[in-house]
Amino acid sequence: MEHLASDNIVEGDIILITSTSATFYKVAQLETTRATTIHVNPTYPKLINTINRLKALPPLESNATIHQILRGNKSNYKCTARIKDIEAHRTWYSVQCSKCLSKLHPQGEKPVEFVCLHHNDIEAKYSYCVNATLIDDIATTKVVFFNDAMANMLQISCKKMVTEGGNTDPQVLPQEMIAHIGQLKTFEIVVQSNRTAVVTNATNMDNIQPIAFQTEVDPLTSILPVTPDPKKLPLKRQHPTTTGTRDNDKGDKRLKTSH
Numbered sequence: 001m002e003h004l005a006s007d008n009i010v011e012g013d014i015i016l017i018t019s020t021s022a023t024f025y026k027v028a029q030l031e032t033t034r035a036t037t038i039h040v041n042p043t044y045p046k047l048i049n050t051i052n053r054l055k056a057l058p059p060l061e062s063n064a065t066i067h068q069i070l071r072g073n074k075s076n077y078k079c080t081a082r083i084k085d086i087e088a089h090r091t092w093y094s095v096q097c098s099k100c101l102s103k104l105h106p107q108g109e110k111p112v113e114f115v116c117l118h119h120n121d122i123e124a125k126y127s128y129c130v131n132a133t134l135i136d137d138i139a140t141t142k143v144v145f146f147n148d149a150m151a152n153m154l155q156i157s158c159k160k161m162v163t164e165g166g167n168t169d170p171q172v173l174p175q176e177m178i179a180h181i182g183q184l185k186t187f188e189i190v191v192q193s194n195r196t197a198v199v200t201n202a203t204n205m206d207n208i209q210p211i212a213f214q215t216e217v218d219p220l221t222s223i224l225p226v227t228p229d230p231k232k233l234p235l236k237r238q239h240p241t242t243t244g245t246r247d248n249d250k251g252d253k254r255l256k257t258s259h
């Protein structure tokens, strides 16, 4: 179709394409025919309402690659990528005292209770804080999901995940979280002044299957070997299917276990 378009088309132009045929190759697509024409910024009276509506739309934000985020100097990005790995050993949630904000530790098993050493009659405040690695076709980057972004992505609050879901061990990832590893998503990312990349929103890109990761780990963000944590072993045994997408990753055996 490029041969029909002039070089003068710029971002934000409205393009009218006529006489195409609809075909299907993996996804629905339009193919040009001999009768296809392209009109840039058309002015047809019949279309004026549609054209005005399109002109009023905000300009499309172009997606950044992880490479651009790592090297860029902006603070806000949108990026299409997958969660490659979640660092379970850094814990995926914390609980604070509603009065002194000190970190609460679980007591007992069923039901688990969070108590403050200094206060009685408190409300336990549950928050996700998840350290993960994102991967696209070229690079990887470490990111942090704070509470709201993770609750949105999982569609379940941290409190429910812990108390109702029975996921009380902060170093054992919930099945619901593991299920998102490998899915193609659009991530909204804010890079803080200390270069921490914080995910503020993650939206699923539908109908795209997880793929096996073949990409080499970016040396800048590669993970140092760590002593295997015995707490991770039950996770690997319990959920063999969810880590299946990474079984093809021969480049880095360490990726098969969460650190």
Ligand SMILES: [Zn+2]
Binding pocket: 097, 098, 099, 100, 101, 102, 116, 117, 118, 119, 122
């Ligand atoms: Zn307290």
